[in-house]
Amino acid sequence: MLPLSQFQDFIQQHELFANGNKILLAVSGGKDSVLMLHLFKAIGINIGVAHCNFNLRADEAQRDENFVKILAETLNLPFHITHFDTKKYALENKISTQMAARDLRYDWFEEIRLAHQYDYIALAQHQNDAVETVLINLIRGTGISGLHGILPKRDKLIRPILFLNRQEIEEIIDEEGISFVEDSSNLSTHYTRNKLRLQVIPHLQEINPNLEKTFADNIARFAAIENFLDLEVAKLRAKIIIRKTDGIYIALDEIAKLNPQKLLLYELLKPYHFTEHVVEEIIAGLTALSGTLFFSSTHQAIINRSHLVIVERNAETSLNQFIHPSTDKISFGDYDILLSFTDEIKFEMNPAKAFVNADKLIFPMVVRQWQHGDKFIPLGMRMAKKVSDFFIDEKVPLHLKHSTPILVNGNGDIVWIAGMRQDNRYKLTAATKKVAIFELEN
Structure with missing residues (x-):
């Protein structure tokens, strides 16, 4: 039986969308996105289907495209399709194939959303995806935002099946006899996410059989902490940041009083793209001579007598x-x-x-x-x-x-x-x- 009441409860709890909204569903053809599609169809939401062919798996990619197209036609739903030269894009932009696919699909989803007046884009990520994302962020180094991993809603992206884990999805698919296609790349340990999924997480589940539930609870706590921090930083920003026509001024004695200093100064300077390392240099240079400069990709900060002054970098x-x-x-x-x-x-x-x-x-x-x-x-x-x-x-x-x-x-x-x-x-x-x-x- 489809978990329709849980699905609707999750949507309402996180205010993912309102009655009458039009939702664009990202459907790959795999179990997760196909189940999400059937859930939306069952509760009568106005939806459309979007599918990306990344041209990475030859005949298998074409099979996936054909499956999703037929599924959309069978359910009498609008179908949007695009094809990418993902490897060429990755090479030109000097990024990984996975990152290239991510950039391409999100940009295209937003184009379709705007062109066809969809209110939100629904992604079929579940609790196991959230666990993997948090672990990847921890391995690479992260702040609080990385600890909460995947959120149910961010801007125009919604993730309405985060209340389910992979095993639950597989059981529902099996019980309902829902057709899907299997992506063979999911079995490859060439990718970091798959390596965690296939080799690391099973050992963690031996220690904690309720790993997904534990992570879901932790993610909710970290999201609440981030929200609290954002509110406090907003108050602090209003209190100590002075905006003038010639720049953003922060008194050095106010910076010296921050506690915890590095965390709060980093959050204050985040809109100006200063890295954590540069923030450490600024703290170390608070007693430096006037004129000491610090740079981000978009701004520069200068010790100007009693203030740190931030201005945009202007190459011209x-x-x-x-x-x-x-x-x-x-x-x-x-x-x-x-x-x-x-x-x-x-x-x-x-x-x-x-x-x-x-x-x-x-x-x-x-x-x-x-x-x-x-x-x-x-x-x-x-x-x-x-x-x-x-x-x-x-x-x-x-x-x-x-x-x-x-x-x-x-x-x-x-x-x-x-x-x-x-x-x-x-x-x-x-x-x-x-x-x-x-x-x-x-």
Whole structure:
């Protein structure tokens, strides 16, 4: 007998979907997905069937496709099919065949979901899959999210048969006489998951015959712990993170007070993709000199006096941009610099504009980052000053030093620290005949 009441109870308990929702079922043709299909059909949900042919098992893959197609037609259900060159994708992206198949199918499922207005994608993972996932995560190293393994619902993915284990599925299939196809690759120990399934888990079950139930209980506890941690980190983030236009600020003394420090700082910095190793370096560098930098794939963090400041990494900022007399605008990082000329000798007290004696300019000029050793003569002064000292006097945050555009004349002179101060040598005088106006826009 199909476990329909358990199936419906599990759906309601975890709020997997609502009445009237349309569900796309990922059906491989194996016991798990075929049983899931029959359960959905029996309770009268609006469903469609999706099948991926990964072209990895030649005739067997075509057999699976034909079986699922006929099954969908027999049950009068919409059928969606796709074919992948999985090995080519794996080679091009330098990933394993299993990972390639995973990426390809999830991307395609989402495409079908959106194109045909399905509300959720149902996957036929069960308790044994959850056990294997947790063990794989433990072997490779994991945080709390890896300990809860497979969740019943995440975003648009639902797993409605997680209340069953493999043995229970096999017994139901046998009792109901439900047809299915067997994937021969499930018997190969070439894959990590199969090696655990066939060689490791049987020994664990000898120690604990209720292994799946024990793991299911543990997974629920770990999921609750993760939820609690997320709530606490959200409160902490609201309390100690300051968002400014120029970056994310966290006071160093607030970081020093975190307990447990590494765990909480890692969770706080997770949205900015800092790895656990980099978080350890940040903790070790809290007393380091201002200017110490730490990097993630998308952001950089800098010790700026009393704060850790996080900003996005911008590859374009490091590129020199050339300005010619015909240039009317160039982009540099988050800024645009506009150039115009006038015969009217005028000047405004506006740091976002520089009014320069055009006759002294040598083109092409260049806009670049600040460099060590840079000097200029600030407007109104006679002596040269290091740009680094000027930044200190103006209390410019360290992370902004590298994103502030520096306008340099063709002879190497700094003409303007954009948005701050122009050079005294290029100011307008009574002898000026033509004015070059540089304007900074954010």
